Amino acid sequence: MSDSTARPVDYSRVFTQAIDRLHAEGRYRVFIDILRNKGMFPNARCFAGHNGPMPITVWCSNDYLAMGQHPKVIAAMEEALHDVGAGSGGTRNIGGNTHYHVDLENELADLHGKEGALLFTSGYVSNEATLATLGKILPGCIIFSDELNHASMIAGIRNSGCDKRVFRHNDVAHLEQLLAAEDPNAPKLIAFESVYSMEGDIAPLAAICDLADKYNALTYLDEVHAVGMYGPRGGGISERDGVADRITIIEGTLGKAFGVMGGYIAADQTIIDVIRSYAPGFIFTTSLSPVLVAGVLASVRHLKASTAERDGQQASARMLKAMLAEVGLPVLPGDTHIVPLMVGDPVKAKRISDILLAEYGVYVQPINYPTVPRGTERLRFTPGPAHDEAMMRDLTKALVDIWNRLELELRKAA
């Protein structure tokens, strides 16, 4: 059948080699099989071992405020489930546009003080679809992107076909240098995040907006690690800093602080209408289940009014950072709820994580490339309002034990 001179491709070998490369680099990922216990977060069960479910404490969840367990959220989802059923049954255009979707978009537009909002099936898709579509609608647009932007923004920028200029992380002077070097008449878009999820630092929003004004650039701000958690109503860093009206497009997630699933953008109605009408990743996909949308509605409304969750989270993060620093563990400083502990090696990061789970019932994943640059591998803790002081003492002690055992350096404060 095949040409006698041909050496047919051995697909199987190509695929196996791709996996072997990951093992060789020590960054092959094993997913830990867990079940959370509703109402008892951060307690959960782990199915990784062989002796039935083992109780664990979750330290790496992005359900930052435990809203995924909030009675109002659960009740709203249960009601929707019984009222309209499991799925939406179609794309937004063909049968999948429910009243829940319309209400939630209005709620999110209000949260950010924008004319409109648009739901996507995930934050990843929000970023990819919006940036790719914007770039196509604005021929010749140049996109200025922070070097630590999330993979979904990078994908959207690449798929936009636009020229890209990468500025050093949170470096406004470098951004200005790049903006000034381009044709003043070319369309420009600055794409950045507010809270960077792996560093736990915050972008200088007002200064970036000043540059956008000066160079007539649009701004695209990813607030997925900030919405629900910053600002008086949970509108993110742009609300906290009073600059939401200066950001062209604010993007957020429904799957982290809001505790459910999905993503969105908020912007002027015309921009919402353009993305709604042109983005394949929005048009050609079944809309979010109304059950999820109902849960998010309850969550957003609750966090607009309640600050207890935000205050509790900040207090927990401060306490944990202080405890880790006190014993000399290499915690990255910062003013956010994210607590990165630097390891700098993929194999060691995985080893620490494995020991924590197996011996201490502590669940925190190693963060390796491609999630962070090589050489900056780390553990990333996300204490929430429900992580108490006793849990933090246990965690700190476990980490010190392991650090000693693996002969890693502790930098004791003087």
Next chain:
Amino acid sequence: MSDSTARPVDYSRVFTQAIDRLHAEGRYRVFIDILRNKGMFPNARCFAGHNGPMPITVWCSNDYLAMGQHPKVIAAMEEALHDVGAGSGGTRNIGGNTHYHVDLENELADLHGKEGALLFTSGYVSNEATLATLGKILPGCIIFSDELNHASMIAGIRNSGCDKRVFRHNDVAHLEQLLAAEDPNAPKLIAFESVYSMEGDIAPLAAICDLADKYNALTYLDEVHAVGMYGPRGGGISERDGVADRITIIEGTLGKAFGVMGGYIAADQTIIDVIRSYAPGFIFTTSLSPVLVAGVLASVRHLKASTAERDGQQASARMLKAMLAEVGLPVLPGDTHIVPLMVGDPVKAKRISDILLAEYGVYVQPINYPTVPRGTERLRFTPGPAHDEAMMRDLTKALVDIWNRLELELRKAA
């Protein structure tokens, strides 16, 4: 501030012009705001008018078998909601890998007789992420794509960076001609669908597999409009035709016949591992809510054992096609559950749909470009097991009335 010789971009004008183009072409989309009544599908409520919700019959849902309303699905989701809460709280690698996800992947692998399966947040993402990643793992790969492939496959192929050859719809001779023209040593992938959702026709799976064998090509089959509905256990056309083991990767959705939300692929374990480890659209996104996953598990298990829904759907589709053809309405022939009624003009398709909703309480969306090629605009009915004969008579009568009113042609059978 701005350069005095510069003409700054007027972003607002660019965006408004993009929307104006859609209005000018008659394909600006208005989403109909509806709520389904659980347990009473296809009955629903519409919020489009000004006098409160109006009762309607849904004729365009992709919840083909009404599994989104099935008591087993609802019960499973309610149980998960109370057991583990609303969202997964993270990516599959970081806190979002629950026991439900593991179980469902095993169930889907079994459904297709494959070693493994992998969940995505949507069918769109499954296609985009898998095809883009495959293309990158196989340098020099040439992708052979049916001309009517879904937008998500087209996006994945484009983002793979591979060379693409488009073969005429379901045309095996043309596909062979294209395969034969390429270097026999080059990696090759044939990407196609089983049931084409807008035409309602079926690809010649076995013949395409023969070509794949002959030319040493991988096969990628989108079964989103077939899983749950064809094959003795709902494994799709590949199960019905007994060729599942000859397809390299089978892709499906959890948001159509299974009634919930999400997407997946099933394949050999090595391929699953490659996509799991390399696809940004899988890695960098919050995993499906365990509530959804629990509902899908119940749905897949039910449809593996029960054929009543499939039989009812096929009977409904045959009956509706016969009724429409009898009065001379331009229904597209075909052996599937999809009933396309050709209009050939975007403005008329929208007008018919508007009248059906406003005057007859019939909800069916116009299908215009870019969902179908220009000049082939249509209405697309998806009768399911719960659409009864009386509903079909009412629908047929309404369509004949409108066809006469708009002076469209009825081709009466002799």
